[in-house]
Amino acid sequence: MKQRADFAGLDVNDALAPLRDQFFLEEGLIYLDGNSLGAMPRITPNRVREVVEHEWGQGLIRSWNTAGWIELSACVGDKIARLIGARPGEVVAVDSTSVNLFKVLAAAIQIAQRRDLQRTHIISEASNFPTDLYIAQGLAQLLQGQIEVHAVERADVLASVSRKTAVLMLTHVNYRTGAMWDMAAVTAAAQAQGALVVWDLAHSAGAVEVDLHAANADFAIGCGYKYLNGGPGAPAFVWMHPRHSAQAQQPLAGWLGHAAPFAFSPDYTPAAGIARFVCGTPPVISLAALECGVDSVLSAQSAGGIAAIRKKSTALTQAFIDQIESRCASFGLELVSPRQAHLRGSQVCFSHSNAFPIMQALIARGVVGDFRAPNILRFGFTPLYTRFVDVFDAVEVLCEILSTQSWQQARFQKRQAVT
Amino acid sequence: MKQRADFAGLDVNDALAPLRDQFFLEEGLIYLDGNSLGAMPRITPNRVREVVEHEWGQGLIRSWNTAGWIELSACVGDKIARLIGARPGEVVAVDSTSVNLFKVLAAAIQIAQRRDLQRTHIISEASNFPTDLYIAQGLAQLLQGQIEVHAVERADVLASVSRKTAVLMLTHVNYRTGAMWDMAAVTAAAQAQGALVVWDLAHSAGAVEVDLHAANADFAIGCGYKYLNGGPGAPAFVWMHPRHSAQAQQPLAGWLGHAAPFAFSPDYTPAAGIARFVCGTPPVISLAALECGVDSVLSAQSAGGIAAIRKKSTALTQAFIDQIESRCASFGLELVSPRQAHLRGSQVCFSHSNAFPIMQALIARGVVGDFRAPNILRFGFTPLYTRFVDVFDAVEVLCEILSTQSWQQARFQKRQAVT
Numbered sequence: 001m002k003q004r005a006d007f008a009g010l011d012v013n014d015a016l017a018p019l020r021d022q023f024f025l026e027e028g029l030i031y032l033d034g035n036s037l038g039a040m041p042r043i044t045p046n047r048v049r050e051v052v053e054h055e056w057g058q059g060l061i062r063s064w065n066t067a068g069w070i071e072l073s074a075c076v077g078d079k080i081a082r083l084i085g086a087r088p089g090e091v092v093a094v095d096s097t098s099v100n101l102f103k104v105l106a107a108a109i110q111i112a113q114r115r116d117l118q119r120t121h122i123i124s125e126a127s128n129f130p131t132d133l134y135i136a137q138g139l140a141q142l143l144q145g146q147i148e149v150h151a152v153e154r155a156d157v158l159a160s161v162s163r164k165t166a167v168l169m170l171t172h173v174n175y176r177t178g179a180m181w182d183m184a185a186v187t188a189a190a191q192a193q194g195a196l197v198v199w200d201l202a203h204s205a206g207a208v209e210v211d212l213h214a215a216n217a218d219f220a221i222g223c224g225y226k227y228l229n230g231g232p233g234a235p236a237f238v239w240m241h242p243r244h245s246a247q248a249q250q251p252l253a254g255w256l257g258h259a260a261p262f263a264f265s266p267d268y269t270p271a272a273g274i275a276r277f278v279c280g281t282p283p284v285i286s287l288a289a290l291e292c293g294v295d296s297v298l299s300a301q302s303a304g305g306i307a308a309i310r311k312k313s314t315a316l317t318q319a320f321i322d323q324i325e326s327r328c329a330s331f332g333l334e335l336v337s338p339r340q341a342h343l344r345g346s347q348v349c350f351s352h353s354n355a356f357p358i359m360q361a362l363i364a365r366g367v368v369g370d371f372r373a374p375n376i377l378r379f380g381f382t383p384l385y386t387r388f389v390d391v392f393d394a395v396e397v398l399c400e401i402l403s404t405q406s407w408q409q410a411r412f413q414k415r416q417a418v419t
Numbered sequence: 420m421k422q423r424a425d426f427a428g429l430d431v432n433d434a435l436a437p438l439r440d441q442f443f444l445e446e447g448l449i450y451l452d453g454n455s456l457g458a459m460p461r462i463t464p465n466r467v468r469e470v471v472e473h474e475w476g477q478g479l480i481r482s483w484n485t486a487g488w489i490e491l492s493a494c495v496g497d498k499i500a501r502l503i504g505a506r507p508g509e510v511v512a513v514d515s516t517s518v519n520l521f522k523v524l525a526a527a528i529q530i531a532q533r534r535d536l537q538r539t540h541i542i543s544e545a546s547n548f549p550t551d552l553y554i555a556q557g558l559a560q561l562l563q564g565q566i567e568v569h570a571v572e573r574a575d576v577l578a579s580v581s582r583k584t585a586v587l588m589l590t591h592v593n594y595r596t597g598a599m600w601d602m603a604a605v606t607a608a609a610q611a612q613g614a615l616v617v618w619d620l621a622h623s624a625g626a627v628e629v630d631l632h633a634a635n636a637d638f639a640i641g642c643g644y645k646y647l648n649g650g651p652g653a654p655a656f657v658w659m660h661p662r663h664s665a666q667a668q669q670p671l672a673g674w675l676g677h678a679a680p681f682a683f684s685p686d687y688t689p690a691a692g693i694a695r696f697v698c699g700t701p702p703v704i705s706l707a708a709l710e711c712g713v714d715s716v717l718s719a720q721s722a723g724g725i726a727a728i729r730k731k732s733t734a735l736t737q738a739f740i741d742q743i744e745s746r747c748a749s750f751g752l753e754l755v756s757p758r759q760a761h762l763r764g765s766q767v768c769f770s771h772s773n774a775f776p777i778m779q780a781l782i783a784r785g786v787v788g789d790f791r792a793p794n795i796l797r798f799g800f801t802p803l804y805t806r807f808v809d810v811f812d813a814v815e816v817l818c819e820i821l822s823t824q825s826w827q828q829a830r831f832q833k834r835q836a837v838t
Contacts, residue, residue, distance in 0.1 A: 024477075026477055033480045039479065040472070040476035044471060045468060048467060048471050049464060049467075049468060051651075052463060052467050052650065053459070053464050056650055057443045057458075057464070058445055060448075060787065061452045061455050061456045062787070064651075096700055098671065098673035098674065098698045098699030099514065099671060102670070110561075127685075128685075130674050130677070130687075131674035131699065134672040134673060134677065134687035135672060135673060137672060137687045138670040138671060138672030141670065142529075142670035151685055176683075225700070232470075232482070232483075233488075233699075233700040233701045233702040233703040233704075233706070235702060249557075249560060250557070251558060251560065252518060252554070252557060253553040253556060253557030253560075254515065254550050255549050255553060264548075264595075264791070266546075266547075266549060266552050266570055267552070268549075268552070268553035279518055280514075280655070281515055281644070281652040282515075282652045283651075283653065283654060284651035284705070285650055285651065285702075285704050285708055286702035286704045286705040287652070289471070289704055368481070370480070372683070373681070373682065373683060
């Protein structure tokens with residue numbers, strides 16, 4: 001049986017370990033929920049204060065130019081691009097993941113239908129994060145029958161892509177199980193059927209290797225407040241392959257996506273490329289915090305970047321699975337996440353019939369993960385700040401809770417968490 | 420001729436004058452651009468720091484409940500409701516003005532067409548703020564010919580509303596001229612033709628009296644960073660009349676607008692009432708700053724509230740017009756804003772053939788207004804922090820610039836401002 005010292009040894013040899021100091025994490029807390037809300041970089045409070053007090057308070061309206069607010073969405077987008085295999089000028093950080101998904105879905109459907117009007121289906125996975133399905137449903141409702149959303153079982157997704165498919169819309173890493181699609185293979189298979197492919201990178205960006213160009217994806221969107229550590233409700237991001245730049249039309253045609261926003265022309269002319277996916281004025285304070293979060297991920301560059309992050313993520317999740325299965329297997333925990341590391345994102349989920357009170361008990365003991373209905377214990381691993389000893393300690397607490405059944409005493413607080 | 424002491428006297432007798440201390444305003448700066456970006460309330464930096472360091476940094480994911488983040492959009496919305504004649508539970512603070520306009524336009528068109536499929540027109544004013552027209556155009560483009568956008572001259576707006584009109588979409592106070600519609604009269608006239616009426620309150624909320632219920636409006640949206648002092652790119656707000664609660668469907672059907680967001684059901688069921696207009700996760704840090712800004716306006720309650728703000732606004736704009744016309748009328752300035760106070764919002768615009776360099780010269784002298792192409796000098800008056808002596812001093816600087824033609828030496832900085 002492995003000892004805590006074995007895990008401590010892994011931390012000593014971990015090139016990413018020093019990066020943990022970038023984050024504020026309360027002493028004694030084991031935070032395994034960075035896939036819901038990433039931890040706060042220590043640089044963020046000062047940067048936010050600077051934006052509020054200096055740029056806004058003193059600079060006022062002048063800061064749109066003097067502090068570069070007007071370029072901020074593109075500037076943060078360029079930084080995110082480096083984490084997802086996109087090129088400079090291809091990503092903007094704006095709006096929410098849901099709003100950005102609406103934009104790219106509408107754009108992708110129009111492109112697909114310009115090629116072939118018979119393509120009326122959006123295919124997705126029934127266990128996709130609900131907002132993705134809702135957004136597709138909302139678009140279909142607006143288009144009154146021109147589009148049908150088919151949310152099928154995961155195993156049936158590829159077989160469901162047909163000559164009627166306009167868009168295949170998938171979340172790269174499943175929010176509930178951590179199961180990860182082979183982006184390149186799935187994209188190629190769907191495109192071979194003439195479909196466009198939209199990827200939601202909410203649980204991928206900053207945690208696993210993503211290469212949108214290598215995968216030849218069509219559109220992608222993602223979240224700023226999970227592994228990018230951008231803060232609660234941080235702006236999201238959006239990417240499109242440059243082959244769509246000329247023809248992509250997105251319906252949220254706001255003034256900051258106009259080719260000449262300050263000409264105040266009454267007619268909409270989209271800006272070139274991804275800039276047309278900007279809509280209204282972005283929330284500058286939250287966007288500045290997002291930039292700090294993205295910088296915290298980019299700081300891993302010298303220690304191997306995303307490849308090193310992914311390698312550590314795999315080691316952390318594997319260690320967690322192994323440790324649980326060797327220590328608490330008899331207590332009714334069942335692995336829900338893929339056992340094979342290359343099929344798994346940066347999280348591990350176990351099912352248990354008492355998952356909810358067990359998670360409450362864990363949180364009360366300082367091990368913060370997530371409960372996902374009906375019976376999932378979800379643990380996220382952010383390699384930038386999660387240590388191998390955290391894996392050991394978390395499992396120790398979990399085993400004790402299970403073996404003493406102390407979760408029965410856990411306060412049943414109402415708790416909702418944002419994925 | 421009035422002297423500075425006359426204006427100082429008005430300040431002494433102004434019940435709102437003490438509220439200026441709520442804001443950080445650099446010594447010597449005359450800020451007449453609060454209709455583009457409101458000044459920073461002094462309480463904002465501390466509140467933002469608390470959200471970042473305490474709620475996010477320490478509370479992490481738990482703050483969705485413990486710090487009330489999950490209710491924040493509704494809570495800030497309730498505060499905004501008090502400023503626009505809406506009731507508690509009728510307003511949410513989310514997304515951007517542009518995104519919210521898309522939601523309400525789509526919802527309003529569906530309601531109109533459910534009554535009568537022949538109603539296919541969106542009528543608006545050609546001189547409306549461009550993003551409003553763009554958003555309508557984007558929706559029309561998406562709906563491929565089902566909808567037509569007719570942007571007509573201001574004088575022709577009401578005559579253009581017909582049995583073919585689904586929605587009349589207007590901005591209450593024009594961004595460029597400050598001209599204000601009679602909301603109740605226009606709404607009634609359009610509704611008499613069977614149209615629904617959507618109001619953009621971007622240049623109204625917090626500055627002029629708005630009573631959405633008294634006007635019997637159908638939908639309204641508005642901006643958080645102008646007279647509400649919410650900070651750069653602050654979230655916007657959205658309202659609908661409760662008579663539409665049951666049937667209004669908005670296409671940006673995100674998970675936080677679901678009836679049970681944490682059930683993670685694959686099918687979208689809209690939340691009751693305005694809550695369905697929430698889409699993705701809101702930018703909490705920016706939203707917290709917006710709350711401070713709204714509180715700064717609500718603090719006028721004891722001094723007479725919006726009625727007192729409007730009264731002072733009218734006095735400020737009138738004094739500015741009078742002072743300019745008596746001091747610099749001969750220098751080619753021409754009033755663009757309505758001369759009658761009840762037709763004017765909280766801004767005053769003059770045209771001048773050299774408007775751009777004149778505004779540059781004003782800004783260089785510490786009088787910050789806005790240039791609006793092609794020839795408009797725009798001055799916004801925020802009664803919470805603009806003093807009568809500011810009116811006097813601003814006109815003195817303007818007269819000196821005009822009489823000495825010193826604007827010819829003004830540095831022609833590229834300057835863009837966000838409306």
